[in-house]
């Protein structure tokens with residue numbers, strides 16, 4: 001049960017004064033919530049200001065700098081309403097102080113209101129930006145107009161928040177301050193001594209400080225209130241990961257004793273030799289699986305490093321030991337593709353490989369479910385359909401989750417909630433820096449595929465301004481004539497997938513008329529079978545150019561494709577570009593990646609594309625991406641349940657992450673069910689941070 005003291009924070013934002021459904025929808029949009037209904041007061045509380053407006057600059061009128069917010073105390077001399085019938089002329093009010101004269105400018109000014117707010121001969125305080133024109137200063141629509149006697153009412157420093165179209169700062173600020181007023185006094189979960197040494201304020205004070213910065217220093221990530229909130233955020237994350245992990249580990253694993261029969265047959269039939277990294281990763285995995293403790297291992301491998309083989313060999317070991325294994329992919333396309341490649345590799349060993357996704361229906365589905373229940377199906381590949389209630393396994397020993405950052409811990413937990421406790425291998429494609437692994441996955445054992453298969457040639461990456469698209473099309477025509485295969489990736493359109501689709505279809509039509517060659521088009525709006533057919537035709541070489549939206553971003557494997565064109569490369573994240581580029585250079589032919597960009601690019605834009613041009617090392621790219629974009633983007637938190645951070649920054653607060661990790665481990669060891677007084681208060685922390693996965697566990701616990 002959620003502690004009662006948090007109730008006010010978990011009410012809908014519409015319970016805040018002045019927040020109706022329309023504003024709630026804007027706030028939901030701002031906070032990246034899909035449903036306005038899901039927008040709670042607590043979410044606003046975590047919406048941190050990004051800068052401040054400082055009104056403490058109080059020069060005389062003549063000394064007010066151009067374009068800067070200032071506060072001016074002056075006497076009202078005269079009003080100058082617009083002439084009758086000329087509503088496009090502004091209403092002006094003239095003031096003076098010892099140094100000069102200032103005109104206040106109001107478009108469509110309400111005379112009655114202005115006469116009241118700015119009575120003749122009164123001294124008033126006005127605050128806003130001053131513009132100089134022809135040697136005369138003016139202030140258009142001042143932010144504040146108050147009488148001198150009431151000057152205190154005007155805040156001298158105000159927070160500025162990130163906004164969204166249609167939402168004004170004033171309205172948002174009011175909603176946030178109402179939200180913050182609801183933050184209750186909470187029992188302290190931070191160790192008292194540590195909090196004192198760090199100078200942490202208590203939770204309520206920390207939020208008050210966060211939203212009422214007094215100067216620039218208060219926006220610094222190292223300000224005590226920000227550090228406290230960052231620590232909290234890390235602690236909640238680490239606790240939640242530890243709880244999940246503990247829960248997964250508590251069920252002992254079944255030691256798997258492979259015979260080598262199947263794996264040897266697979267290896268003998270491979271057209272290549274596994275790399276040293278692949279062999280080492282398989283060894284690590286088999287060692288884990290042989291022990292009584294359940295395996296929980298992360299397999300990290302850069303694009304094209306050969307994770308699929310490692311997954312297959314591990315699953316085969318589970319089958320040798322008389323069990324079943326599953327591989328769960330994040331998308332239908334990937335599940336089908338894994339099924340195709342794995343079936344092929346597994347054929348010489350007579351493995352029974354099945355595929356089960358949301359698309360498997362009717363009789364076929366029943367038959368597969370039966371084969372899964374009887375144990376006839378040995379390796380089952382699919383999407384999250386693999387863990388739906390109707391699916392029951394005879395003896396599931398091993399689960400591989402091809403995570404690609406799209407699942408998060410929720411799905412992993414589902415497995416255990418079904419009462420099965422297979423060994424678990426989580427695969428991630430984008431190489432992520434250690435701190436991020438820690439933050440997103442907790443202390444998992446990690447295997448890395450550090451080398452690429454032998455014979456790979458470097459991908460030549462070039463950046464080309466979009467004005468030269470015609471040239472690129474000419475080159476493409478020549479390459480296709482030589483029998484090469486290419487991808488053309490259409491621009492990412494964040495706001496609208498309809499626009500994205502339109503631009504892909506347009507590009508498809510242009511390329512078709514320019515190239516006179518059979519071309520495939522694949523996009524997210526197609527049905528599964530349609531996508532499959534297009535992919536299949538491309539794989540088989542019936543089409544040699546594939547125009548695609550980013551659906552091909554992860555995992556697609558067509559080794560003889562050697563050219564990749566990415567349109568509007570400047571709109572993509574670095575990690576995403578790296579993933580996309582990884583679709584070529586998967587065979588032993590030399591490959592090219594052309595990044596078309598629409599200029600002019602800013603400094604960061606240039607830096608980003610040149611990083612990609614200069615290196616193919618996914619880890620390096622990820623580190624740079626982290627520096628340039630921030631961790632939320634890198635983890636792709638927008639599409640997934642992977643924990644992103646609202647206040648904490650991995651760069652600024654790496655020290656706190658380390659402490660939080662240790663603290664979480666200590667707490668869980670001493671008080672695994674969070675029942676002690678401190679445990680109780682930590683539950684409050686978990687609720688506050690909406691760590692549902694861990695909370696569900698506690699309730700069940």
Ligand SMILES: Nc1ncnc2c1ncn2[C@@H]1O[C@H](COP(=O)(O)OP(=O)(O)OP(=O)(O)O)[C@@H](O)[C@H]1O
Nearest residue numbers: 272273274275303304305306307308429453555557
């Ligand atoms: N040791 C090896 N030697 C040569 N080729 C290999 C080796 N291991 C895998 N491959 C081939 O390399 C290609 C990429 O492998 P795989 O699809 O497993 O990569 P991945 O790690 O899943 O990458 P991504 O995340 O980009 O999908 C495949 O065509 C695969 O058959």
